[in-house]
Amino acid sequence: MKIQDLHSAFLAHPSISTDTRKIKENDIFFALKGDNFNGNTYAQKALDNGASLVIIDEEKYLIDDRTILVKDVLTTLQQLANFHRRQSKAQVISLTGSNGKTTTKELINAVLRKTYRTIATKGNLNNHIGVPLTLLTIQPDTEIAIVEMGANHLKEIEFLCEIAEPDFGYITNFGKAHLEGFGGIEGVKKGKSELYDYLISHKKSIFLNADDPIQKDKLSTYTKKFGFSSEDSKYYTIKLLEAQPFVNLIVENINIETNLIGAYNFPNCCAAIIMAKYFNVELSEIKKALEEYTPDNNRSQILDNNGHYIILDAYNANPSSMKVALENFNSLKKDRKILILGDMFELGESAKEEHQNISDLATSLNFEQVLLVGENFYATNSTAVRLKSFEELKVYLVNKPTQTKSSFLIKGSRGMALERVLDLI
Incomplete structure (x- = not known):
């Protein structure tokens, strides 16, 4: 099927799905592949769930004229998007x-x-x-x-x-x-x-x-x-x-x-x-x-949790965003400031140096307490409380609850999922 023909079908049913669990009636399902899944195997399920068309790239999953065989599903999705953008x-x-x-x-x-x-x-x-x-x-x-x-x-x-x-x-x-x-x-x-x-x-x-x-x-x-x-x-x-x-x-x-x-x-x-x-x-x-406009989804959210003032910035983190977040937190006119920082991911060979730099910055500022969480922060040379995993952080916070009303900055990479801390404070 040519892209312009697929685009005509898309205009008739202008809704795309890549997940059979979220298909709506008449969606066009693109059977994408990943490291641990093959969307082609869900072709029949997509049709059963209401898809109008299924785009596949493995011939053995052809079912009827509602399945369209292409050379590569992802490339076809990208070409369709570009064609649509041009129209x-x-x-x-x-x-x-x-x-x-x-x-x-x-x-x-x-x-x-x-x-x-x-x-x-x-x-x-x-x-x-x-x-x-x-x-x-x-x-x-x-x-x-x-x-x-x-x-x-x-x-x-x-x-x-x-x-x-x-x-x-x-x-x-x-x-x-x-x-x-x-x-x-x-x-x-x-x-x-x-x-x-x-x-x-x-x-x-x-x-x-x-x-x-x-x-x-x-x-x-x-x-x-x-x-x-x-x-x-x-x-x-x-x-x-x-x-x-x-x-x-x-x-x-x-x-x-x-x-x-x-x-x-x-x-x-x-x-x-x-x-x-x-x-x-x-x-x-x-x-x-x-x-x-009010931020949400763990991005610099300000919360009141049991009387504690909390800046929840647990959507993501890297050395640059960590630095400015720490400097901003330090400048705030708040009492009893407590840091809970999680590892920063995808730093490669720079990971050791960058975690040490953030650890040094955190301990040099005037915070009541600094908690560093994750294998990279655990490996730093620091006077802060270092915890290898979230489970260790959980045990620490349960055994040493913060009684006095405090201000928290919670920040780490998405994989650390530090928003879970809210249930522990």
């Missing part, structure tokens, strides 16, 4: 970066949907499967699609750009994330900059943080750029007033008080503002959108 009139904004991608994506969507019909990446479906699935949610009336792109190795962003063909792009920052796959910080800069490279080569527009010297230098001679800065008057001016704990900023003499903690969220807000200004969203609507 749409929607403008595509892509963003990537080491930290803050998902929060920035949510903020951009919040401000733009005040004026436009938008779609945006759900959760963090930002890889070679998630980006196609996002593009396939573009509706006939969609005006702007906000597509988050994640990567843990070189050429990944380049590949995602070929699928999404963005009209605009933004990079949040270049930090110490996925060092193992990128081969170090210079690899991170090169890999994330593949978005800029694509946009420049196709003469597309770029949004930039002009206070970031890496971005400013990279785009010094490029003309199709729209930047923000708190320092350089050549760019749109936005000033941070405070972050105690919430980001409070001023733009065009309008004060905006957000529900986002930490100065590290200031540029994320600025990115949303500059894009909204570019698309002529009224400043009053921008203010309303930013002030209405």
